[in-house]
Ligand SMILES: NC(=O)C1=CN([C@@H]2O[C@H](COP(=O)(O)OP(=O)(O)OC[C@H]3O[C@@H](n4cnc5c(N)ncnc54)[C@H](O)[C@@H]3O)[C@@H](O)[C@H]2O)[C@@H](O)CC1
Ligand SMILES: Nc1ncnc2c1ncn2[C@@H]1O[C@H](COP(=O)(O)OP(=O)(O)O)[C@@H](O)[C@H]1O
């Protein structure tokens with residue numbers, strides 16, 4: 001699903017109104033009726049006090065429509081107009097009149113702190129104060145009202161966006177914004193719903209298809225693409241029955257040092273479970289028995305050195321090399337890595353200490369084969385590209401970095417971002433149970449396993465990140481977040497592939 005800017009969404013609105021020959025009031029009616037239907041589906045006529053806070057723009061207009069529909073269904077609704085301006089939008093005014101025709105309990109106006117209503121923690125609050133129209137931080141009594149709503153501890157449903165959140169920038173620490181439990185947004189999600197600095201304000205997210213102009217949605221280039229099952233499925237390549245292991249490539253997994261052989265083991269196993277035809281693992285001597293015992297399916301090549309990598313002399317023609325997990329940063333290992341880079345011309349996957357070695361020896365960057373995949377977590381990224389001001393600045397810096405070196409970059413996190421070919425993809429699978437030792441090593445093996453099967457590096461990164469999260473989700477469902485360990489992600493790759501095509 002594409003992610004658009006506020007300006008693009010406004011354009012989509014205008015085109016929809018023109019091409020479908022409807023009024024903006026009808027579009028608002030359509031969007032907000034869908035929201036009230038969702039609320040009704042969940043509340044099932046329960047006798048809960050619903051407090052709807054409406055701004056005086058179109059977000060507020062949505063709130064008024066929702067209020068009218070819920071009142072018609074028999075809910076106990078109180079509407080508050082947050083009177084931040086005397087300029088009301090036309091659709092606000094139309095729906096204000098319609099609401100007054102529906103109920104005798106007319107909206108109360110909030111014009112200062114004195115008008116703040118009491119909010120009980122058992123109330124159901126709907127935030128329809130500001131949507132994508134917010135263009136400056138909230139101030140004065142409006143900011144205090146937001147704090148008042150948050151402090152109530154009531155359940156908060158935000159319409160389109162939590163009020164106070166901008167669609168195109170990060171709020172300052174001191175800004176007030178709604179901390180929603182749930183957000184229902186129209187047509188496509190906003191980028192800020194997925195950024196580490198802003199995602200917590202959104203709560204659970206539901207996107208409603210409000211029927212905006214199809215032609216625009218499919219032809220317009222988005223700011224990013226959200227990767228869910230549908231998008232991941234399109235990248236999948238079926239296996240031919242008339243095939244043999246040679247068709248699925250030979251992945252060479254290089255890494256490990258004394259005490260960290262487990263990381264390479266996890267990556268190698270993940271590459272095999274993802275479908276690589278052959279996997280060879282290159283490790284220091286001390287890992288030999290461990291690898292051969294724990295993963296008989298892999299072939300093992302050992303370094304001359306017992307405890308670290310000193311000379312990666314593999315004498316093979318691997319389809320992909322996956323480097324860095326548990327490798328350490330010994331000067332001899334750095335030298336070996338440099339030679340490996342100079343002798344490799346196919347895209348590689350670089351993770352963990354491989355990234356740290358590049359960060360500390362930037363001259364290595366010029367030896368990286370084009371389209372290689374780097375998989376940093378935020379700390380590794382910072383070592384690699386330096387500091388950033390905020391998440392938007394970070395995105396810009398990563399785009400510059402990946403484009404100037406012609407790389408694919410997988411920025412791991414709660415929502416992992418994938419950058420390549422000038423585009424940005426945001427993963428929508430995975431869970432906090434995956435914040436556990438070794439889950440990054442598993443991801444490297446999965447992506448390498450896909451590249452080995454001739455997926456383009458960018459496609460391998462996108463599909464690999466999605467499958468990794470999907471497998472983690474399957475584990476968490478059976479085992480809880482806490483008990484999930486990274487080996488479980490490998491073991492459930494089969495279930496993840498199956499789930500890709502199950503509805
Ligand atoms: N396709 C869509 O996305 C649709 C959007 N609709 C709704 O329309 C909303 C956008 O409506 P609007 O453009 O009227 O904008 P909002 O209702 O978000 O904001 C209203 C106005 O408040 C003013 N304002 C901004 N920041 C302020 C501040 N800090 N203090 C005081 N005033 C401030 C601005 O002039 C802004 O236009 C969407 O978020 C959504 O809820 C729906 O009605 C229909 C379809
Ligand atoms: N809260 C979370 N939600 C979803 N995925 C997560 C979360 N926390 C971590 N992950 C995923 O787990 C992996 C952790 O990788 P990394 O930090 O490299 O761990 P390690 O170094 O232990 O292997 C990444 O793929 C990341 O996206």
Ligand SMILES: [K+]
Nearest residue numbers: 127130159161
């Ligand atoms: K809102």
